[in-house]
Amino acid sequence: MHENLVIVESPAKAKTIEKFLGKDYTVMSSYGHIRDLAKKDLGIDINDDFKPDYEISADKRKLVDSLSKSAKEAKQVWLASDEDREGEAIAWHLTQVLGLPVDQTKRIVFHEITKNAIMHAIENPRTIDMNLVNAQQARRILDRLVGFELSPVLWKKVKPSLSAGRVQSVAVRLIVEREREIINFKSTPYYRVTAHFYRSSDPSKTLFKADLDHRFDSAEEARGFLEMCKNTSFTVKSCESKPAERHPAAPFTTSTLQQEAGRKLGMSVSQTMTIAQRLYENGYITYMRTDSQNLSTQAIAAAKEEIIKMFGEQYSNVRQYKTKSKGAQEAHEAIRPSYLNRQQIDASTDEKRLYELIWKRTVASQMSPARIEKTTVDITVEGSQHKFTATGEVVLFDGFMKLYSESVEDEAEEGQENLLPEMKTGEQLSYNDISATERFTQPPYRYSEASLVRRLEELGIGRPSTYAPTISTIIARGYVIKQNKPGTKRDYNQIKLEKGRITSKTLTENVGKEKAKLTPTDIGMVVNDYLEKHFVDILDYNFTANVEKEFDDIAEGNTRWTDMLHGFYKSFHPTVEKALEEQPDRAGRERILGIDPKSGKQVSARIGRYGPIVQIGGTEEGEKPRYASLKKDQLIATITLEEALALFDLPRTLGEIDGKEVVVSIGRFGPYVRYDGKFTSLSKKDDPYTITLDRAAELIHEKENAAKASKEPIKVFAEEPDMKVLNGRYGPYISYGGKNYRIPKGTEPESLTYEQTKDIIAKSKKK
Numbered sequence: 001m002h003e004n005l006v007i008v009e010s011p012a013k014a015k016t017i018e019k020f021l022g023k024d025y026t027v028m029s030s031y032g033h034i035r036d037l038a039k040k041d042l043g044i045d046i047n048d049d050f051k052p053d054y055e056i057s058a059d060k061r062k063l064v065d066s067l068s069k070s071a072k073e074a075k076q077v078w079l080a081s082d083e084d085r086e087g088e089a090i091a092w093h094l095t096q097v098l099g100l101p102v103d104q105t106k107r108i109v110f111h112e113i114t115k116n117a118i119m120h121a122i123e124n125p126r127t128i129d130m131n132l133v134n135a136q137q138a139r140r141i142l143d144r145l146v147g148f149e150l151s152p153v154l155w156k157k158v159k160p161s162l163s164a165g166r167v168q169s170v171a172v173r174l175i176v177e178r179e180r181e182i183i184n185f186k187s188t189p190y191y192r193v194t195a196h197f198y199r200s201s202d203p204s205k206t207l208f209k210a211d212l213d214h215r216f217d218s219a220e221e222a223r224g225f226l227e228m229c230k231n232t233s234f235t236v237k238s239c240e241s242k243p244a245e246r247h248p249a250a251p252f253t254t255s256t257l258q259q260e261a262g263r264k265l266g267m268s269v270s271q272t273m274t275i276a277q278r279l280y281e282n283g284y285i286t287y288m289r290t291d292s293q294n295l296s297t298q299a300i301a302a303a304k305e306e307i308i309k310m311f312g313e314q315y316s317n318v319r320q321y322k323t324k325s326k327g328a329q330e331a332h333e334a335i336r337p338s339y340l341n342r343q344q345i346d347a348s349t350d351e352k353r354l355y356e357l358i359w360k361r362t363v364a365s366q367m368s369p370a371r372i373e374k375t376t377v378d379i380t381v382e383g384s385q386h387k388f389t390a391t392g393e394v395v396l397f398d399g400f401m402k403l404y405s406e407s408v409e410d411e412a413e414e415g416q417e418n419l420l421p422e423m424k425t426g427e428q429l430s431y432n433d434i435s436a437t438e439r440f441t442q443p444p445y446r447y448s449e450a451s452l453v454r455r456l457e458e459l460g461i462g463r464p465s466t467y468a469p470t471i472s473t474i475i476a477r478g479y480v481i482k483q484n485k486p487g488t489k490r491d492y493n494q495i496k497l498e499k500g501r502i503t504s505k506t507l508t509e510n511v512g513k514e515k516a517k518l519t520p521t522d523i524g525m526v527v528n529d530y531l532e533k534h535f536v537d538i539l540d541y542n543f544t545a546n547v548e549k550e551f552d553d554i555a556e557g558n559t560r561w562t563d564m565l566h567g568f569y570k571s572f573h574p575t576v577e578k579a580l581e582e583q584p585d586r587a588g589r590e591r592i593l594g595i596d597p598k599s600g601k602q603v604s605a606r607i608g609r610y611g612p613i614v615q616i617g618g619t620e621e622g623e624k625p626r627y628a629s630l631k632k633d634q635l636i637a638t639i640t641l642e643e644a645l646a647l648f649d650l651p652r653t654l655g656e657i658d659g660k661e662v663v664v665s666i667g668r669f670g671p672y673v674r675y676d677g678k679f680t681s682l683s684k685k686d687d688p689y690t691i692t693l694d695r696a697a698e699l700i701h702e703k704e705n706a707a708k709a710s711k712e713p714i715k716v717f718a719e720e721p722d723m724k725v726l727n728g729r730y731g732p733y734i735s736y737g738g739k740n741y742r743i744p745k746g747t748e749p750e751s752l753t754y755e756q757t758k759d760i761i762a763k764s765k766k767k
Contacts, residue, residue: 002026005074006108007067007094009081012281013113017080020115021122028070030081034060035093037140042148044141050565052141056097064097071098076106078125083109083332084289085139085555086465088132095128102128111290112338113283135555138564142166142547145569146538149576150531156580158530158589159523159607163477167462167470169531170544172479174455175447176520176528183638185443190215191222191495195388195434197234197379199421207432208420210379210390215439219493222436223504226497228383234429237378237387244393245369248400250293250321251334251362254464255457257288260361262450263407265353266516268482269449273468275354276335283338284345285358289464290332293321295362299333302340303366311402317368336362360404367400375420379429392420433498440492446517449482460545471518479524483633487513522612522636526589534579537571594641603644605636612636614644629666646689654693662696664688675700717754725749725757736761 004025008014014027021027037043038053045051056064071077079094081087087109095102106125110117146166154162193212198205216222252260254273261272276288295303300318307316321334337359345355372393379388395401423429447455453467462470474480487510495504520528528539537543547568553559590606593614601617608627612634617625628647630639651665654673663674664682671688673680673696680703682688686695714732715725723736725743732749734741734757741764743749752760 002070002074004076004078005070006078006080007071009087009090010277010281012278016113016281016283017118020118026070026074028067030067030090030094031060031063033057033090033093034064034067034097037144043144046569049562050141050569052137054093054096067094068098071100078106078108078122079128080108080110080121082289083111083287084465085132085136088129089136089140092128092130092133102130111287111332112285113280114338131557132555134561135551138554138561139551141565142568145565145572149573150535150538153534153576153579154527154530157582158526159609162523162527164527164531164538165470165473166538166547167456167466167544168473168477168479169528169539170461170541171452171456171470172474172520172524172528173532173539174452175474175480175518176525178444178447179520179525179635180637182443182446187440187443189438189440190217191219191436192439193222193225193434193436196432197388197390197429198432199423200428200430202421205432206421208390208392209418210377210388212386212388214386216436219436219438219495219504223495223502225384225386226434226436226495226502229381229431229434229497230500230502232384233382234388234431235380235382236423236425236427236429237380238425239375239377239423241373241375243396244372244374246372246399246401247369248364248367248404249361249406251295251336251365252358253291253293253334254289255291255453255467257335257358258453258467259450260407261354261357262448262516264357267350267354268471268516269453270468270472271350272354275350279345279347279351279355279358282347284342284347284351284355285338286333286336288335290335291464292332293334294332295320295336295365296333299336299340299362300366303363306340306363307367311367314397315368315399315402316366317399318366321365334362364400364404367403368397370395370399370401371397377420377423390418390420392418431497433496435497436495438493440490440511446514446519448517452518459541460548461541463548474524478521479527480518480520481632482516482518483514484516485512485514487511520635522607522630525635525637526607529589534582535575537575591636593639593644596645603641605630605639605644607636614639614647616648649689652688654691654696657693657697657700662693662700664691664696673699678703714749715752717757719754723754723757723761725752734760 002024004021006014006017006021006025006027008017008027008029009032011029011031014029018025018027035054035056038055043053045053077098077100079091081090081094088107091107092102094100095105105127107128108121108125110121143166147163150164151162154164192215195210195212196207197210198207212225216225250256257276258269258272261267262269267275273288276285279285280288300320304316304318335358337355340359340363343356343359345352347355372395374393375391377390379390381387445451449471452471456462456467456470475482489508490511491506491508493504494507495502532539550559550564554561554564590604593603593605595601596603596616599616603614603616605612605614607613610629612630613627614630615625615627617623619625626648628644628650630636630647634643651663651674654662654664656662657675660676665672665674666688667679669681671682671686673682673691675696680696680699682691682699686699711727713724713726717723720736723734725732726735728740732743734743734752736757741761743752743760747756
């Protein structure tokens with residue numbers, strides 16, 4: 001029998017806590033939730049006030065038996081799951097399954113795994129907060145209702161095997177709307193004018209850059225302005241220097257950590273949360289699901305001590321940030337290191353990188369603002385209403401920038417600092433060169449994971465615990481893909497005035513390059529359009545944000561959770577029934593591309609049973625239509641007639657090898673080459689529409705050689721020809737006397753001697 005049993009969520013957390021509590025405490029893990037809504041049928045009795053039917057997960061039954069046995073043997077049980085709604089629900093489920101009285105079982109919470117925090121929690125236990133439990137139950141039940149009732153509608157009206165979720169559908173809507181903005185965007189050219197000036201009285205001719213305050217619509221207008229600049233004068237109209245301050249960013253919340261880790265470290269939202277979870281469980285950082293920017297007084301004092309020690313008193317500036325998020329949940333701290341005097345940790349590379357980011361952000365938030373002097377010079381052009389403006393800044397005191405600066409989404413490459421010489425009003429300037437460069441208006445950026453999280457947070461949709469699973473779900477369902485785009489080459493014109501002569505040249509740039517941006521798939525766009533038409537509330541941003549506020553009201557004890565569910569279901573269920581009664585509108589989801597010049601039949605694009613397809617002809621014409629699948633980077637909304645017709649070029653006959661035909665096509669498992677009745681997969685670099693006979697022959701021979709190599713012995717021993725070292729499906733092995741023997745790890749099969757091989761066989765026989 002043991003005195004105390006402490007139950008936490010994860011084994012890593014259990015291990016860390018056990019170090020602090022001593023021999024009177026046994027710490028066990030529930031490995032997250034031990035039960036959930038029953039998978040069979042709905043799992044909710046709607047007629048009995050939305051009573052949930054919970055069942056223990058099959059893979060948790062042995063664990064529950066073990067926890068139950070330990071709970072019965074213990075004098076006192078402490079429930080120490082995470083300090084949020086999900087954690088509170090896990091604690092409540094444990095009381096229900098282990099037979100513990102809810103109003104007597106001790107519940108302890110802490111937002112950092114340090115000895116002080118753990119001992120303080122043990123000294124100040126509470127009971128389970130049923131308001132938090134009910135807020136989590138309401139979310140789980142409402143999301144099950146939406147998924148269970150909405151998914152069958154999509155199966156019947158759009159495509160089999162589809163599913164829908166409340167927050168996920170809204171996230172997909174944001175991405176689809178952005179994609180449509182990009183599709184409908186018409187880029188227009190304009191000319192931006194930049195000059196390099198120097199003071200006319202300056203013998204060294206020190207150059208500085210200035211931009212014209214006007215964009216020209218055409219090359220003719222830009223050239224006309226440069227012509228005028230040949231023989232005009234440039235005068236300093238005003239020169240102003242103003243002091244300015246730049247302040248550090250607040251300590252991390254869940255969403256700002258996800259955004260900054262994405263921008264600075266290239267981590268996905270789910271990857272960031274997984275690594276942060278490990279850091280928390282090992283006692284390195286405070287709890288990672290929070291929308292608070294507050295720091296404890298102890299953390300602020302510790303940060304001040306570190307700053308003075310590293311940089312001196314002038315770099316310290318104590319400040320407390322106020323949480324801006326309206327729907328901020330429980331009173332957590334911001335995400336910070338547990339011990340601010342620990343700059344380095346002994347962990348994996350990714351854990352070290354994320355920890356360093358959190359440490360720098362926390363310490364920088366308590367540092368002095370950077371002091372900057374900003375200079376703006378306005379330059380008049382005689383004979384023109386337009387003026388040039390030169391700006392420059394000098395950092396007088398770097399402050400927090402000495403340690404850390406926040407990055408910006410899709411920031412342009414920073415140019416060199418524009419150093420401005422001292423100038424006076426009325427001073428004459430001379431130009432070294434003036435360029436009018438053709439630029440193009442830019443479409444909106446596609447969302448990255450980080451910018452999508454920021455947008456969801458701005459709209460009040462979702463909470464710290466939901467951002468990562470929301471994004472993972474919409475990618476897993478195939479509604480959205482995360483992809484890189486190499487960009488395309490584009491020509492642009494540059495007109496230049498230099499030494500009194502105007503020249504013009506065509507230059508090339510790479511445009512449209514993207515890294516890890518979210519793009520909707522055809523399925524995602526079709527599902528979004530259907531839901532927007534038939535389920536306006538589900539996809540309405542304000543409605544979804546208001547649902548989150550209702551969960552918050554339940555958590556605060558202001559609303560009964562069943563009342564909230566009744567109100568939602570009363571309007572939601574009739575909408576589902578109405579949608580099921582309506583006939584599917586195929587015409588609304590089919591895009592007519594034009595007429596096939598060869599057959600004279602209509603060419604269209606739509607969602608087929610197995611994904612997006614293009615089709616030539618229709619069943620009403622008496623002939624069987626022809627179908628082709630779209631490529632991965634093609635969308636129904638943007639594919640052209642020419643691109644669609646090109647998809648019917650497969651299968652392609654490339655030619656012959658040894659009198660046998662070589663054909664390339666696309667099958668269930670991707671593009672392949674068929675030769676001599678055998679199939680060879682194409683590599684990722686090969687395009688079935690452009691691959692040559694020579695390249696196909698290479699792939700065929702590579703496969704044949706690999707097959708031969710796998711059959712040929714690595715080694716045969718003259719002493720005993722029956723003893724061989726062979727290549728197998730799972731690596732090299734020894735074959736002898738009709739039996740196979742594993743080669744020990746770290747042994748090079750080519751270097752095995754006859755004696756070593758006999759020894760391996762003898763030892764294997766003994767085992």
